[in-house]
Amino acid sequence: MFKLGGLKSTPPSPSPHHLLCLLLLLPIIIINATATATTASGRRFKEAPQYDNSPACPSISTQDMCSQQAVHVAMTLDYPYLRGTMAAIFSILQHSSCPENIRFHFISTPSSTHLHEAISSSFPYLRSQIYSFDTYPVSGLISSSIRSALDSPLNYARNYLANILPPCVQKVVYLDSDLVLVDDIALLAATPLGAGTVLAAPEYCDANFTIYFTPTFWANPLLSLTFSERNACYFNTGVMVIDLERWREGDYTTKLVEWMELQKRMRIYELGSLPPFLLVFAGNIASVDHKWNQHGLGGDNFRGLCRNLHPGPVSLLHWSGKGKPWVRLDANRPCPLDALWAPYDLLQTQFALES
Numbered sequence: 001m002f003k004l005g006g007l008k009s010t011p012p013s014p015s016p017h018h019l020l021c022l023l024l025l026l027p028i029i030i031i032n033a034t035a036t037a038t039t040a041s042g043r044r045f046k047e048a049p050q051y052d053n054s055p056a057c058p059s060i061s062t063q064d065m066c067s068q069q070a071v072h073v074a075m076t077l078d079y080p081y082l083r084g085t086m087a088a089i090f091s092i093l094q095h096s097s098c099p100e101n102i103r104f105h106f107i108s109t110p111s112s113t114h115l116h117e118a119i120s121s122s123f124p125y126l127r128s129q130i131y132s133f134d135t136y137p138v139s140g141l142i143s144s145s146i147r148s149a150l151d152s153p154l155n156y157a158r159n160y161l162a163n164i165l166p167p168c169v170q171k172v173v174y175l176d177s178d179l180v181l182v183d184d185i186a187l188l189a190a191t192p193l194g195a196g197t198v199l200a201a202p203e204y205c206d207a208n209f210t211i212y213f214t215p216t217f218w219a220n221p222l223l224s225l226t227f228s229e230r231n232a233c234y235f236n237t238g239v240m241v242i243d244l245e246r247w248r249e250g251d252y253t254t255k256l257v258e259w260m261e262l263q264k265r266m267r268i269y270e271l272g273s274l275p276p277f278l279l280v281f282a283g284n285i286a287s288v289d290h291k292w293n294q295h296g297l298g299g300d301n302f303r304g305l306c307r308n309l310h311p312g313p314v315s316l317l318h319w320s321g322k323g324k325p326w327v328r329l330d331a332n333r334p335c336p337l338d339a340l341w342a343p344y345d346l347l348q349t350q351f352a353l354e355s
Contacts, residue, residue, distance in 0.1 A: 043083075043347065043348075044347070044348035045083075045086055045118060045121070045122045045346045045347055045348060046122065046346045046347075046348050047121065047122055047123075047124070048089075048090050048093070048122055048123055048346060050125045051093045051094060051096065051099040051100075052099070052100065053097075053098045053099065053100045053101065054097045054098065056097075057097065057098035057100070057101055058098075058101065060100070060101050062100075062127060065103050065105075065127065065129055065166075065168075065169075066166065066168035066169060067101075067103070068170060068171075069101065070101050070102065070103045070127075071096075071098075071101060071102045071103070071173065071185055071186050071189045072102075072103050072105060072165075072169050072171065072172040072173065072189075073092065073102060073103070073104050073105065073172065073173050073174075073175060073185065074104075074105045074106075074107065074158075074161055074165065074172045074173070074174045074175070075088065075089075075104065075105075075106055075107070075174075075175050075176075075177060076106070076107050076108065076133075076154045076155075076157050076158075076177065077106040077107065077108040077112065077115050077116065077119070077130070077177075078108060078109065078112050078115070078152070078154050079112060079115065081177040081178065082115055082118065082177075083326045083345065083346075083347055084177040084178045084179075084319075084324065084325075084326060085119070085177040086118075086119070086122060086344075086345075086346045086347075087180055087326075087341060087344035087345055087346065088175060088177055088178075088179055088180060088181070088344075089104065089119070089123060089126070090123075090180075090344045090346060091180035091181045091182065091344045092181050092185050093123070093126075094344075095181055095182060095183055095184055095185070096184055096185055096186065097184050097186060098186060100125075100127070102127065102185065103127050103128070103129075104126060104127065104128035104129075105128070105129055105131065105165055105169070105172065106119065106128060106129070106130045106131065107130075107131050107133045107154070107157045107161075107164055108130060108131070108132065108133065108154070109132070109133055109135055109153070109154060110132045110133075110134070113130050113132055116128070116130040122346055131164050131165070133153075133154065133157050133160070133164060135153035135154065138153050138156045138159070138160070139153050141156075141257065141260040141261060141263075141264060142156065142260075143260075143263050143264060143267070151272065155272060155273050156273050158174055158237060158240070158273065159253055159256045159257070159273065159276070160253055161174065161242065161244065161247070162242075162244045162247040162248045162252070162253060163253060165244060167248075169244060170243070170244055170245045171189070171241070171242065171243055171244060171245075172241075172242050172244055173185065173188060173189050173239075173240070173241050173242075174237075174239070174240045174241075174242055175238065175239060176238035176239070176318065176320065178238075178298065178318065178319040178320065178324055178325075179238065179239070179316055179317060179318040179319065180316070180317050180340070180341055180344050181315065181316050182314060182315060182316070182317065183291075183292075183315035183316070187315070188239075188241065188288070188292050188315070188316075189241060191241045191286060191288055192286065193241070193243050193246075193286045194286050196246070197243070197246075197284065197285060197286045198242065198243055198246045198247050198250060198252060198281065198284075198285075199240050199241060199242045199243065199247075199281060199285050199286070200240065200241040200285055200286035200287070200288050201235040201236065201237070201239060201240045201241070201285055201287075201288055201293070202235060202236065202239065202287070202288045202289065202290045202292055202293045203233040203234070203235050203285065203287050203288075204233060204234045204235065204236075204290075205231075205233035205234075207233070207234040209227075209232055209233065209234055209278075209282075212234065212269060212271060212274065212275050212278055213268055213269050213275060214267055214268055214269060214270065216266060216267055216268055217268040217269065223268065226279060227282065227283060230282065230283025230284060231283045232278070232282035232283035233282060233283065234278065234282070235277075235278070235281075235282065235285060236274075236293055236295045236318070236320060237273065237274055237277050238293065238295065238318055238320055239288075239292060239293040239295075239316060239318065241286075241288070252280060255280045256276045256277070256280055259275070259276040259279045259280065260276055263275075263276075271301075289313075289315075290310065290312060291312060291313040291314055291315040291316070292315050292316050293316055293318050294309055294310055294314045294316060294317050294318060295318040295320045296310075296318070296320055296321055297309075297317060297318060297319045297320070297321070297323075297325075297335075297337055298319040298320050298321030298322055298323040298324055298325075299321040299322055299323045300321055300322065301321060301322055302322065303322065304321055304322030304323030304324075305323070306323075306335035306336065306337070307321075307335070307337070308337075309337065317337070317340055317341070319341065323335065325337075325338040325341035325342070326341075326345065326347070329342060329345075
């Protein structure tokens with residue numbers, strides 16, 4: 001059976017009936033079809049409806065981007081993933097009990113900061129700020145990985161969040177752009193970190209941890225001891241709750257950069273920005289329920305084949321992997337679970353434009 005906001009799934013795969021039930025459970029989306037945001041390429045996005053706070057929500061000034069009562073969300077912003085970002089924002093607001101108390105912090109390259117205008121047009125009431133990320137320093141540290149999209153400098157912005165965001169932002173939920181929420185993000189943001197813990201994320205201790213590093217890494221007697229005193233498990237960096245104050249105090253950006261510098265001298269991993277996070281944090285994070293990252297829906301990093309939901313409840317659906325739902329929908333080759341992303345798609349279709 002399935003349940004949204006504790007959306008439950010049973011293996012091995014959702015039947016068409018289950019998917020229909022899920023779509024019927026999704027809140028009805030009423031969109032102002034006459035208001036659109038147009039990007040430089042001519043693609044138009046619809047204006048999303050405005051969502052208001054419930055009576056129990058604390059009152060926060062609309063100009064206050066630093067309030068500790070707000071839920072702070074950080075996301076990167078670039079053109080290839082703009083459509084996904086729009087859907088993610090829409091889903092977050094739609095399922096939030098206090099949508100007016102969410103503060104979005106968008107990180108973009110200097111040449112792409114204009115995309116914030118498209119976000120503002122589709123969400124004119126959004127409390128958000130854009131930050132320019134200088135990619136030059138990190139570009140020299142990036143090693144080619146198994147998929148070119150993972151080599152984008154913006155993919156490494158999460159390493160520098162504590163430097164990019166203002167010091168007044170003490171805690172943030174970092175989210176990738178290829179996901180949608182079906183539960184209240186405030187519940188995720190309220191994850192207790194415990195004493196001294198810097199970040200929280202769902203852990204997957206059944207995954208084969210050794211595959212994330214090369215034989216060179218494991219053969220080196222010093223490097224292989226990195227995890228010797230830790231119960232290190234794989235976690236996905238697309239959904240993280242981060243204590244930025246503790247990050248700054250521990251200078252964790254420098255720790256990540258040091259591993260990237262070593263990678264340039266000797267090949268110790270293959271998978272983009274993830275391995276440095278595992279090297280620094282694996283075994284020392286606060287665990288989050290798996291329902292907050294039903295990841296891998298984009299398939300693997302090579303073919304992007306269709307995947308099923310993992311058993312258990314679902315609060316966040318994540319199309320990590322090569323296959324993205326908007327690409328598959330445009331190609332008329334959607335996977336069954338892409339139907340769960342489609343209701344949040346704000347792209348103005350040609351049919352709607354002609355109408």
